[in-house]
Every structure is written in structure tokens, then in C-alpha cells.
Amino acid sequence: MAGFWEHVANVVLISVVTGMLLATLGTTVTLAIYVAALLVLLARDRRYLTILDQWLRTEGSILPNASGKWGDVFARQMRLVREQSRSYQHISSALERLQRATSAMPEGVVILDEMDHIEWCNPIAEKHLGISSSTDTGQHITHLVRHTQFAEYLAAQNYAEPVVVKQPRHQGLILSLQFVPYGDKQKLLLSRDVTQLERVQTMRQDFVANVSHELRTPLTVIGGFLETLEDQGQSDPETFKWALGLMTDQTKRMQNLVQDLLTLSRLEDTQNLIRGERVDVPAMLRKLYDEARSLSSGRHRISLSLDTGTQLLGSTDELRSAFTNLISNAIRYTPENGNINLNWTIRDGQAVFSVQDNGIGVEPEHISRLTERFYRVDRGRSRETGGTGLGLAIVKHVLSCHQAKLEIASEPGKGSCFSALFPAIRLVTPEGDHACTILTNL
Numbered sequence: 001m002a003g004f005w006e007h008v009a010n011v012v013l014i015s016v017v018t019g020m021l022l023a024t025l026g027t028t029v030t031l032a033i034y035v036a037a038l039l040v041l042l043a044r045d046r047r048y049l050t051i052l053d054q055w056l057r058t059e060g061s062i063l064p065n066a067s068g069k070w071g072d073v074f075a076r077q078m079r080l081v082r083e084q085s086r087s088y089q090h091i092s093s094a095l096e097r098l099q100r101a102t103s104a105m106p107e108g109v110v111i112l113d114e115m116d117h118i119e120w121c122n123p124i125a126e127k128h129l130g131i132s133s134s135t136d137t138g139q140h141i142t143h144l145v146r147h148t149q150f151a152e153y154l155a156a157q158n159y160a161e162p163v164v165v166k167q168p169r170h171q172g173l174i175l176s177l178q179f180v181p182y183g184d185k186q187k188l189l190l191s192r193d194v195t196q197l198e199r200v201q202t203m204r205q206d207f208v209a210n211v212s213h214e215l216r217t218p219l220t221v222i223g224g225f226l227e228t229l230e231d232q233g234q235s236d237p238e239t240f241k242w243a244l245g246l247m248t249d250q251t252k253r254m255q256n257l258v259q260d261l262l263t264l265s266r267l268e269d270t271q272n273l274i275r276g277e278r279v280d281v282p283a284m285l286r287k288l289y290d291e292a293r294s295l296s297s298g299r300h301r302i303s304l305s306l307d308t309g310t311q312l313l314g315s316t317d318e319l320r321s322a323f324t325n326l327i328s329n330a331i332r333y334t335p336e337n338g339n340i341n342l343n344w345t346i347r348d349g350q351a352v353f354s355v356q357d358n359g360i361g362v363e364p365e366h367i368s369r370l371t372e373r374f375y376r377v378d379r380g381r382s383r384e385t386g387g388t389g390l391g392l393a394i395v396k397h398v399l400s401c402h403q404a405k406l407e408i409a410s411e412p413g414k415g416s417c418f419s420a421l422f423p424a425i426r427l428v429t430p431e432g433d434h435a436c437t438i439l440t441n442l
Contacts, residue, residue: 108191114184116141116154128167128175128191141189150177164194174198218254222247276315278428281353282306284320285344292327292340299336307345311428314402322398325391326355326418334359334415351422358415367408371396395420402426 099122108125110118117140121133131144142151153163162178174195180188226247289304296302312319330340334357341356362370369375371392392406395418399406403423410416 106192108189110141110189110191112141112187112189114186116187118144125189125191128173128193130167145177153177154179162190162192164198218251222251276313279312279314279316279319281312281319281344281351282309284316284323285342285353288320288323288327289342291324292331292342295328296331296340300331300334300338300340302340302342304342305344307343308351309430310344310346310351311430312351312402312422313426313428315398318398318401322395322420323353325395326353326420329391329418330355330357330359330416333357338415347421349424351427352419353422354417354419356415356417361412361414361416362408362410363412364410367410370408371406 103122103124105122105124108122108128110121110125110129110131113119117138118131118133118136120137121129121131126132129145131139136144142154147165149163149165153159159179159181162176164174164176167173167175172195173193176192176194178190180190182188285304285306289302292302327340327342334340339358341354343352343354343356345352345354366375373390373393376389396406399420403426405421407419407421408416409419
């Protein structure tokens with residue numbers, strides 16, 4: 001306001017002085033003086049405009065000094081600059097928080113314009129889709145995500161449900177992709193890694209198919225013999241006895257399968273680690289050694305080596321089940337006159353129970369899947385040997401509940417070694433643990 005009144009005063013002063021000069025000096029001289037005064041004022045205003053322009057162009061410069069109306073102009077401009085700076089900082093901070101949030105999301109996010117060109121994407125989307133926010137901006141999404149199902153999904157414009165595709169650039173990666181329209185024909189593309197979910201779904205389907213197949217054979221055998229017995233009665237005692245024997249075997253097979261399924265289900269429902277009681281592993285292994293010899297019926301050379309008397313904290317029944325499965329597998333898949341070595345020892349601070357044989361071995365591509373339910377390297381041989389296909393799955397879950405892990409080393413034609421490794425937190429060392437016991441049936 002002061003600048004305004006100063007400006008008015010200047011105009012009035014110039015007018016008064018001009019009137020006086022007109023009365024004294026005449027029109028020509030007075031006009032010359034008037035023009036000169038105006039030029040001085042214009043020069044001053046131009047100077048301040050230049051200073052203001054330079055100040056606005058130079059970021060971070062100090063506000064120049066000015067008097068009168070120009071001081072007010074500079075002050076108002078300074079307030080506008082400060083408000084703009086605060087707004088810019090607020091927007092920048094909000095954008096930074098948004099980018100951090102989207103970067104932390106487990107899903108990929110791609111922003112597309114109305115023509116389906118990439119405007120921005122987060123790091124997860126870059127990983128999922130093989131694109132780059134820095135180099136692929138402006139590219140059409142289908143030029144980079146080249147998948148027939150995806151292109152058809154985009155063209156159909158029905159985005160209520162996602163489309164599931166396999167990412168060819170990443171072996172085994174399965175993605176769920178879904179568009180979310182927003183704004184003026186813009187879209188968000190959301191990507192989610194559903195590899196594990198798809199794998200679980202496949203395992204469920206395989207499980208139902210495998211259970212059905214495993215039960216169908218014994219039920220067919222039993223049903224067929226029952227029809228035969230119904231037709232022939234007991235006219236042939238030998239046939240009757242033979243049929244009953246086969247039906248009994250098939251019934252036991254189904255009982256074993258159901259029992260293993262129940263055991264596996266119970267183990268999978270266990271939410272917490274098994275603390276349990278002290279388990280005398282050496283004593284347990286001596287009993288299992290005797291049972292193994294009985295099961296083998298002299299067909300194999302079986303040895304037991306107890307290098308330590310270390311005991312475990314856990315469940316006696318569960319550990320017995322796991323160890324029994326490892327031993328019985330070795331007996332099933334080791335040819336007659338083969339060697340089976342059972343060993344309980346300490347290695348690198350861990351207790352290790354290992355079962356080593358010189359049996360048929362396993363091809364490398366099968367090893368990672370041996371603990372899957374019903375996974376069989378040789379389905380025919382597995383059924384001949386009486387396995388249910390669930391033994392190693394049970395072993396895996398028992399060890400997991402005891403914070404232990406299963407290691408498998410195998411070479412086709414030379415044999416396998418299955419080792420259960422228990423961490424130090426599970427070990428209990430009894431007093432007087434000095435002895436080394438070796439038992440062998442020759």
C-alpha cells in the first residue's frame with residue numbers, strides 16, 4: 001500500500017512541478033523536462049525489471065533490495081516463490097513415498113496411457129515382465145510382453161478376472177496379470193507371481209489322481225476274487241485259499257496307504273515345532289537294525305555303526321517312523337546280496353543319521369522330487385516292492401518338525417545315501433558318551 005501512495009505522490013509532484021515550469025519557462029522547455037523525468041522513472045522501472053528477471057532465473061539467489069513499489073513487488077514475488085517451493089517439496093515427498101510403497105509391493109505395477117504405452121513401472125514389474133522403466137517408457141506393452149493369451153486378454157477388454165501365463169524369459173515362472181482401468185482410458189497392469197499356487201494346485205490334482213489309481217488296483221483285485229468265489233463257492237479249497245491270500249495282501253496295501261495318508265495329514269497339520277522328550281536314538285537304531293535284518297530275510301548285508309551316544313529332543317514315534325521309512329526304502333531298492341549301512345554320528349556340530357546302500361540309485365533329475373507325494377521314479381517297481389509312494393514325504397515332514405533336513409546323494413547303478421541332519425539345538429549328550437558300536441550281519 002505504501003508503494004501505491006508513493007507512486008501517487010510522485011505523479012502529483014511531477015504534475016505540480018510541470019505546472020510551475022509551464023508558468024515560468026514556457027511550454028517547450030517544460031515538456032522537455034517532463035519527458036526527461038518520465039524517462040528517469042522508466043529507466044528505474046526497467047532496471048528493477050531486469051533485476052527481478054535475473055533473480056527469478058537464478059535458483060537460490062538472495063532477494064535483491066528495492067524501494068517503493070518495487071520493494072512490494074519483490075516481497076510478494078518472494079512469498080510466491082516460497083509457497084511454490086513448499087508445494088513442490090510436498091509433491092516430491094508424496095511421489096517419493098508413493099514410489100517407495102510401490103517398490104515394496106509384492107506385486108508388479110505398470111502404468112499405461114490411453115494407447116497402452118508404458119509410462120512407469122516398479123522394480124517387481126521389471127523383474128516379472130522383463131521390462132525397464134528407464135528404457136521402455138513409451139513402448140506398447142504387447143511389444144515387450146509377447147504372449148498370445150496376454151494380447152487376447154488386452155484386446156477383449158474384459159478385465160474382471162486375471163489371465164495366468166507362463167513367462168518364457170524366466171523358466172518356471174507363472175504370472176497372474178490383470179488390467180485395472182482408471183482415469184481417461186488409462187490402465188494399471190498388475191502382475192503377481194503365482195508359481196507356487198499353481199504348483200500346489202497341480203499337486204492337489206496329481207494327489208487325487210494318484211490316490212484313485214493306488215486304490216483302484218487292490219479294489220479291482222478284491223472285487224474280481226469275490227465274484228469268483230461267489231460263483232465257485234468253496235468247491236476248490238486251494239483256489240479259495242489262494243484268493244483269500246491275495247485279497248489279504250491287497251487289503252494290507254490299502255491299509256498301509258490309508259495309514260500313511262493319515263500320518264502325513266497329521267504331520268502337515270502340526271503348526272509348531274515338536275519339542276517332545278529325550279529320544280534315545282542309539283537304542284532305537286539297535287531295534288530298527290534287528291527289524292531291518294528280519295525284513296531283509298538275509299538277502300542283504302546290513303551294518304549299524306553308532307559313533308556317538310547322542311540323543312535327540314523330539315517325538316519317539318515320529319522319529320521312528322522317519323528312520324523306518326529310510327531303512328525300508330534301502331531294503332526295497334537294493335538288489336539281493338547288496339550292502340546297507342546305517343550310521344549315527346556327529347558331523348560339523350550336527351547329529352547325522354544316514355542310510356547308505358549300493359542299490360539301483362536315482363537319476364539326478366529325480367532327486368529334487370523324491371519327497372513329493374506319490375512321486376515314483378519307476379512306478380512299476382515301486383508297486384512290486386510294496387511302497388505307498390508317501391514314505392519320503394513323511395520323512396521330510398518329520399524332519400521339518402524337528403528343525404532337521406534331509407540330504408540325498410545318489411548315483412545310478414552305484415547306490416544312494418539318505419542323511420537326516422539334526423541341528424545342535426536338538427542334541428542331548430548323555431554322560432559317559434565314549435563308546436563306538438558296530439553291528440554287522442555277515
